[in-house]
Amino acid sequence: xxxxxxxxxxxxxxxxxxxxxxxxxxxxxxxxxxxxxxxxxxxxxxxxxxxxxxxxxxxxxxxxxxxxxxxxxxx
Amino acid sequence: xxxxxxxxxxxxxxxxxxxxxxxxxxxxxxxxxxxxxxxxxxxxxxxxxxxxxxxxxxxxxxxxxxxxxxxxxxxxxxxxxxxxxxxxxxxxxxxxxxxxxxxxxxxxxxxxxxxxxxxxxxxxxxxxxxxxxxxxxxxxxxxxxxxxxxxxxx
Numbered sequence: 523x524x525x526x527x528x529x530x531x532x533x534x535x536x537x538x539x540x541x542x543x544x545x546x547x548x549x550x551x552x553x554x555x556x557x558x559x560x561x562x563x564x565x566x567x568x569x570x571x572x573x574x575x576x577x578x579x580x581x582x583x584x585x586x587x588x589x590x591x592x593x594x595x596x597x
Numbered sequence: 598x599x600x601x602x603x604x605x606x607x608x609x610x611x612x613x614x615x616x617x618x619x620x621x622x623x624x625x626x627x628x629x630x631x632x633x634x635x636x637x638x639x640x641x642x643x644x645x646x647x648x649x650x651x652x653x654x655x656x657x658x659x660x661x662x663x664x665x666x667x668x669x670x671x672x673x674x675x676x677x678x679x680x681x682x683x684x685x686x687x688x689x690x691x692x693x694x695x696x697x698x699x700x701x702x703x704x705x706x707x708x709x710x711x712x713x714x715x716x717x718x719x720x721x722x723x724x725x726x727x728x729x730x731x732x733x734x735x736x737x738x739x740x741x742x743x744x745x746x747x748x749x750x751x
Binding site for chain 1: 618621622625626627690691692693701705
């Protein structure tokens, strides 16, 4: 996937991954892809909730070696 | 736009987090957020947050490294120690500091109102508080909360 911006949210706990995702999206253009890497297992449900409520689609999410990787498209 | 209205009434470290976590997150989700700080919650608006502490006393659910009888919990210095240990643990676990969360709220246009009555009651000075806050009473909170989608008393 073509990633336009990457956010390293490793080691951060609720609600920081969400707040930093919001900030990262702020200066991106519509349609661009943000990759977020988090180690907070709570962020799996929270990122889905963030996507549902803000309308920025969560294109994909996966887990790899205890890290959670999200691809979010700016609406 | 959805609206969330919170009342923050407590000034201990554990009770200081919910208003700032919910406030900053709701703002990130596009909510218009208003937090009304009254009684001990006013402490959360002071420039100096060092009065925000946690006590193991009368707090039996607080996880302790070793079991601690109540008469030990009340010894001088125990509150400071518990606060230091909790803050240290929060830092290790990547939990934001209160000052950081509060700043994130302000950056995201969360509105803070200090209860004027309690400011007078406790004889606080306006210079004790952070900038960018308003002072008001019950009517000003209700004006906003009246059509809020979420309203919580913390």
